[in-house]
Amino acid sequence: MFIPAFHDLLKPQWLGTLSELKTSGGLAVSELSRRLGSSYMTVKQHCEDLTKRGYLKRSRVPRTEIGRPEIFYRLSEKAEALFPSIPVGFTLQMLDQIKRLFGENAPERLLFQYFQSQEEDWKASVSKGTTLLYKAQLFSKLREKEGLFLRCIHDPETGKIILREYHHPLHHVFEAYPRAVALEQRAVEGALGVRVNREVPESMGDVKGFVDFVLLGD
Secondary structure: OHHHHHHHHHHHHHHHHHHHHHHOOOOOHHHHHHHHHHHHHHHHHHHHHHHHOEEEEEEEOOOOOOOOOOOEEEEHHHHHOOOOOOOOHHHHHHHHHHHHOOOOHHHHHHHHHHHHHHHHHHHHHHHHOOOOHHHHHHHHHHHHHHHOOOEEEEEOOOOOEEEEEEOOOOOHHHHHHHHHHHHHHHHHHHOOOOOOEOOOOOOOOOOOOOOOEEEOOO
């Protein structure tokens, strides 16, 4: 989910390119053009325009078959500004001040209360879902409105449901207060009514920030 203003300011083709690169961790031009349903040269030009503006990083990767290395693009650090985030310095300073005023465990108690409130709000919003998949889809849309970049992935053959997270506005808080990760996970479980495994997808390689919430049954 991009910051809403960027939907008005950026070309639709650029938004599509940035979205695919965000969810994939990076792609060769040939694969990116296939996913976008556009020509190789058109997609390459969009990527070059975004690279010149500092939003993409360009490299080359070997082909799996005979041929010259392929051009590969991934998001740069500058591109992170396109996605919603809390004011990092202010928030962490406030939590630090709370710790000084009310004790070592005060920030985590505050985060506990926050996620309890979130759980109740989420539960009310997904309650009309008649199946776990429907609930997961409603939950995905709900969290995107909160600023996450999230996708609901369903395998019809196995029935496996995954909520794949590509961006979280609270990621800096999670780094400073790791126990908040478990608090959020329990809130997700409470909202959806199932156990949830929180995993880093192996397919993402060295790409940081991607998390899978695997739903474990109805």
